[in-house]
Amino acid sequence: MENQKFNFTNMKNIYFEAFKNDQTIIFEISVGRGRFLFMMFFSEDDRESKDKLFIYLRNTKTIIKSKLYGSHKNGDFLIYINNTNREKLINELQLRRGKGDFNFENFLHELNNRIPNSLSINTKIQKFRENRDAIEKLSIIDEENRTILIGERRLPKNKKPKETTLRKLYLYTNGSVENISELIRLLKKANMTIAWTNEKTKNSVSDLREIINRLQ
Incomplete structure (x- = not known):
């Protein structure tokens, strides 16, 4: 199967909101049993993470890192999902075998539809603290050994x-x-x-x- 292209268009509002403030996006979406922590870091200092989307899968404790394409200011947040990451996203859902049909495209649309329109600093701090072990592996803080x-x-x-x-x-x-x-x-x-x-x-x-x- 070829890489699947998808546009997380609903990222636009929180992208502009964060761009004016802390250049940080972090929020969690629950779909079924899956818990998906979305993260973007795009200040001038975020050289390693620029234009990348991180998705931490909280059940399977796996991180997906993918380049984002398109003009974010125009609302394009295009991702190309390879077979490996597709399987990781599906595994996070912990689906029961034989319980109905699963459509991956519909699942991506559900994720997109659940992206919040706004993020409070309270939410961001809470999610940082809940997922510190995972976030420490992303190289998005300066002098990581000094805490x-x-x-x-x-x-x-x-x-x-x-x-x-x-x-x-x-x-x-x-x-x-x-x-x-x-x-x-x-x-x-x-x-x-x-x-x-x-x-x-x-x-x-x-x-x-x-x-x-x-x-x-």
Whole structure:
């Protein structure tokens, strides 16, 4: 069977929404018994993941990575599904043998129809934390071995904070949604980023309010 082409057209709204904010898309769709975590990362720093769609299959704990084609601004999110990935998607559904006919094309349309129109920062943080082990394998965070927060850092005027660094707040802190959102807003406003280390020190920060209070 040739690679199957499909257009996830309903990605358009959340793509534009994310493009203006954190250049990050992450949401989960349930179809039958299958749980499909869709992810896109497309900031200037996301060189490895640019124009790629990641689908984490939560039952089978498998990640599908596929290039996306077409003009996303025009609503085209074209994917070519090979036989291997087709089988992975079907296996995630955990279908019972002999229970009716299965149409793969209809299944793809059902996935597309269930793509949300908007994503809250709350949803994104929740999904990052629920799937940290899988997300850590995608190379979408900066300095992956440094996961202990040590504070804010000023950037040169010709630099701006990397989304690949700020995303680590979702994964490696216990801060509330409100505190993470406020901290990221303040960091961007002040053209600052956050520094991380790979070992506990007396300078490590456990409460995001410490940094927020210094920046306010």
